[in-house]
Amino acid sequence: MGKVLKVLMPVEWVLLAFGALTLALYRAFGLQMPGQPGRDAAHGPLLFYLKQFITCLDLYALVLLGFIAVQVLQLIRANAWRLLGISWGPFFKNLVERFFLGQIFQDVRFFHSVLLMFVEFALLKNLIPHINPNLYDDFFVASDQFLCGGRVCSQVLLDVWGPGLLEPISRHYYWYYPYMSITAFIFIAAAPRRLAQEYLCAFVSLFLFGVLWIYAVPTLGPVFVKPELYSFMAGGEIAGLQQGLWGMHQLLEKDPGSREAVFMISGFPSLHVAVAVLGSLYLAQISRLLSWASWVFVALIFNSTIYLGWHYLLDDVGSLVLVVASVSFARAFAWRWPGGADAGPVAGK
Numbered sequence: 001m002g003k004v005l006k007v008l009m010p011v012e013w014v015l016l017a018f019g020a021l022t023l024a025l026y027r028a029f030g031l032q033m034p035g036q037p038g039r040d041a042a043h044g045p046l047l048f049y050l051k052q053f054i055t056c057l058d059l060y061a062l063v064l065l066g067f068i069a070v071q072v073l074q075l076i077r078a079n080a081w082r083l084l085g086i087s088w089g090p091f092f093k094n095l096v097e098r099f100f101l102g103q104i105f106q107d108v109r110f111f112h113s114v115l116l117m118f119v120e121f122a123l124l125k126n127l128i129p130h131i132n133p134n135l136y137d138d139f140f141v142a143s144d145q146f147l148c149g150g151r152v153c154s155q156v157l158l159d160v161w162g163p164g165l166l167e168p169i170s171r172h173y174y175w176y177y178p179y180m181s182i183t184a185f186i187f188i189a190a191a192p193r194r195l196a197q198e199y200l201c202a203f204v205s206l207f208l209f210g211v212l213w214i215y216a217v218p219t220l221g222p223v224f225v226k227p228e229l230y231s232f233m234a235g236g237e238i239a240g241l242q243q244g245l246w247g248m249h250q251l252l253e254k255d256p257g258s259r260e261a262v263f264m265i266s267g268f269p270s271l272h273v274a275v276a277v278l279g280s281l282y283l284a285q286i287s288r289l290l291s292w293a294s295w296v297f298v299a300l301i302f303n304s305t306i307y308l309g310w311h312y313l314l315d316d317v318g319s320l321v322l323v324v325a326s327v328s329f330a331r332a333f334a335w336r337w338p339g340g341a342d343a344g345p346v347a348g349k
Contacts, residue, residue: 010333011113011201015120018208022123029130033123034262049119107188110200114184117204124211126263129252131215137225140267140312144222147313152222155229157307163232170238173304176272179297183279186286199282202330206278209329210271210322219267223309224249230309238308270311274319274326276301281327 008016026033033045144153161169184203187196223230223242233239248261276298284291305311 009109009113009197009201010330011197011204014201014204014208015113015116018120018124019116022120025127025131026123029127031127031130031257034126034260045119045123049115110188110196111184113200113204117207121207121211122262122264124208125214125266128214128218128263128266129256132218135219136217137219137221137267140219140314141222141225143314144312152226152229153313154222154306154309157303158232161303161307166233166236166238169304169307170236172300173238173272173308173310175297176275176301179279179294180275183283183294186290187282195282195285198330199278201333202278202282202326203275205329206274206322206326207271209326210269210274213269213318213322214266217268219312219315220265221267221310221315222312224265226309233308242309267311268315269319269322270305270315271319271322272301272305272310273298273316274322277320277323278326281323 022033141152145151147153148156184200187199224246230239233242245265249263249265251258251261252263276294280291280294280298283294302316305316306313
């Protein structure tokens with residue numbers, strides 16, 4: 001057991017600590033752990049984890065196939081004038097030894113950590129009303145009014161963009177989910193091990209440290225506090241999502257111990273913006289083009305989270321502090337993992 005603990009990545013230590021905290025809190029409040037937010041919640045967290053894990057395996061299989069195709073094409077290109085003389089045996093032997101026997105294990109270990117974090121995050125977020133039932137929306141509404149000329153900041157954006165851009169801005173908001181997955185796979189498949197584990201540590205810390213911020217300053221967000229301002233969204237997909245979250249909130253108000261719903265509403269800080277900024281900072285260490293594309297996404301997600309009423313302006317600005325804290329933590333501790341060599345994970349450079 002001691003040897004296993006010695007080779008744990010820092011992010012795995014973070015997950016162990018927050019896992020212990022999760023178990024202790026649910027036991028203290030006498031609650032059962034729910035599962036997937038909004039669906040199959042009563043089936044528990046294990047099914048939630050397994051569904052995500054299977055999805056990730058499917059995506060990872062595509063990454064593997066792409067990697068193999070690139071390696072084969074590089075070999076053929078290097079031997080273009082003597083195709084019949086290519087020594088395929090040593091090539092595939094090297095592929096198996098350097099990638100399949102070592103790299104797959106590490107990659108699965110990486111995205112297992114990410115998936116476990118999402119389960120812990122959902123479980124911890126569900127406890128917000130139990131940890132701190134106070135709401136601080138009045139302060140954030142006042143801050144918006146101070147910063148945006150006496151109005152909630154989303155009203156200013158509505159004047160700028162108009163209700164006609166609701167659909168494309170809603171799409172920008174949903175791009176967050178593929179952005180998060182693609183960025184994670186980029187680091188798993190294309191970044192040096194050291195950089196990949198540092199990003200992973202910062203990414204997981206961002207969510208789990210974010211929960212502590214949410215416990216300290218819980219808010220609902222403008223769309224739930226001033227729904228009359230967002231009537232222009234009625235009937236849209238985002239409005240349906242917001243109504244579903246509010247429905248779970250009402251169910252849990254009636255029965256705090258229910259496993260049919262998961263409390264998932266929080267404003268400060270904006271983890272959507274934080275994830276995009278974090279990704280942009282780390283992608284800059286891989287590719288300037290990817291970094292610029294990511295910063296464009298930061299601007300889009302910053303706009304959409306406020307326009308759609310999910311967040312106050314301070315939620316998005318405050319998320320930058322969370323990014324700094326998470327990156328600082330990762331850089332301070334990620335190097336401690338014995339397996340964190342600077343070797344490239346795919347090319348084996």
